[in-house]
Amino acid sequence: IRVLGIETSCDETAASVVALDGASAPEILSNIVLSQIGEHAAFGGVVPEIAARAHVEALDGIVEAALADSAVTLDEVDAIAATAGPGLVGGLIVGLMTAKAIAAAANKPLIAINHLEGHALTARLTDGLDFPYLLLLVSGGHTQIVAVRGVGDYQRWATTIDDALGEAFDKTAKMLGLPYPGGPNVEKAAAGGDASRFAFPRPMKGSAQPDFSFSGLKTAVRQAATAIAPLSDQDVADICASFQAAVANALGDRVARALARFRQEFPNQAKPALVVAGGVAANRTIKATLEALCSQAGFAFVAPPQKLCTDNAAMIAWAGIERLRAGIADENTADFVPRSRWPLDSVSAPLVGSGR
Numbered sequence: 014i015r016v017l018g019i020e021t022s023c024d025e026t027a028a029s030v031v032a033l034d035g036a037s038a039p040e041i042l043s044n045i046v047l048s049q050i051g052e053h054a055a056f057g058g059v060v061p062e063i064a065a066r067a068h069v070e071a072l073d074g075i076v077e078a079a080l081a082d083s084a085v086t087l088d089e090v091d092a093i094a095a096t097a098g099p100g101l102v103g104g105l106i107v108g109l110m111t112a113k114a115i116a117a118a119a120n121k122p123l124i125a126i127n128h129l130e131g132h133a134l135t136a137r138l139t140d141g142l143d144f145p146y147l148l149l150l151v152s153g154g155h156t157q158i159v160a161v162r163g164v165g166d167y168q169r170w171a172t173t174i175d176d177a178l179g180e181a182f183d184k185t186a187k188m189l190g191l192p193y194p195g196g197p198n199v200e201k202a203a204a205g206g207d208a209s210r211f212a213f214p215r216p217m218k219g220s221a222q223p224d225f226s227f228s229g230l231k232t233a234v235r236q237a238a239t240a241i242a243p244l245s246d247q248d249v250a251d252i253c254a255s256f257q258a259a260v261a262n263a264l265g266d267r268v269a270r271a272l273a274r275f276r277q278e279f280p281n282q283a284k285p286a287l288v289v290a291g292g293v294a295a296n297r298t299i300k301a302t303l304e305a306l307c308s309q310a311g312f313a314f315v316a317p318p319q320k321l322c323t324d325n326a327a328m329i330a331w332a333g334i335e336r337l338r339a340g341i342a343d344e345n346t347a348d349f350v351p352r353s354r355w356p357l358d359s360v361s362a363p364l365v366g367s368g369r
């Protein structure tokens with residue numbers, strides 16, 4: 014099976030061809046990602062209108078490049094998979110319309126993919142993971158823990174009640190005068206800081222509710238920064254280090270609960286796995302915290318390569334292959350409309366007995 018994937022839900026224009034032949038491991042034949050970060054940096058965040066226009070300008074060339082790079086012609090592709098939500102509706106329209114046009118012209122099926130399903134299934138592309146497993150998705154727009162039970166069979170166990178974690182990093186960076194995107198710059202600054210200087214709150218720690226919250230932490234950072242302004246470089250470093258420590262600690266508490274629940278719900282799995290995805294998964298302090306937690310709890314810790322953790326089209330093509338293989342590519346209609354909101358647990362599921 015060969016699928017051409019298209020991703021335009023946020024600020025990356027991406028196309029990829031992924032192949033699966035018989036029982037051998039899947040192969041990413043091409044994976045082109047054009048980030049718009051430079052175009053949004055001046056605004057300190059993604060501007061939807063700029064994003065949509067940039068997708069329009071770039072997508073045709075990116076698709077051509079992905080096909081050329083893969084040495085697969087459109088004729089040899091079995092289907093076109095495109096992100097149909099959730100995300101910024103302008104970008105979704107561009108990607109889905111382009112995919113529909115290509116599919117119609119080449120007489121191939123179109124598969125509408127939920128972006129979060131792409132993230133959720135990536136570990137099967139990169140690591141051949143078997144169901145079920147636990148997913149922690151931490152990006153600029155999402156902070157979720159999901160039990161991945163099968164293709165089309167996802168159970169969200171936790172989400173954020175306010176800011177996404179990447180958003181908290183970005184806002185903290187902005188407050189401290191660090192450039193966008195904030196995450197990598199906060200991490201860099203934190204490297205020279207004293208994590209014990211500020212006692213920031215660990216939001217939700219110990220709470221019986223499974224969810225995340227980061228807006229209180231953000232407020233605490235603002236208060237601390239205001240109290241000691243003007244900030245020296247060392248102050249900024251200390252705040253970043255203390256913020257990062259609070260985040261890692263709070264995240265660890267939430268994930269530990271989920272690991273325990275997973276043990277209870279899937280008692281027969283000898284070596285269960287925790288998969289991380291999303292841009293924030295690049296953070297080394299967070300990674301180290303989760304890795305330690307997993308080794309304590311007897312879980313495998315799976316972190317796909319960063320290029321496949323952040324937004325890309327290989328994960329969309331792969332989700333298309335998974336859906337074709339499971340016989341649930343039923344979003345396959347020319348009139349599928351982009352959905353800016355589309356919870357992962359509401360995607361179409363396999364009929365009983367198939368696709369598991």
Ligand code: ATP
Nearest residue numbers: 152153154155179195196197291292293295296323
């Ligand atoms: P979506 O949420 O729709 O998946 P996105 O573009 O917001 O899309 P990603 O591209 O996966 O998400 O991740 C970007 C986010 O990850 C930004 O908020 C960025 O600050 C954060 N990030 C990137 N690197 C790091 C890091 N080293 N530490 C912490 N956060 C990071």
Ligand code: MG
Nearest residue numbers: 023024025324
């Ligand atoms: Mg992005």
Ligand code: FE
Nearest residue numbers: 128152323324
């Ligand atoms: Fe994403």
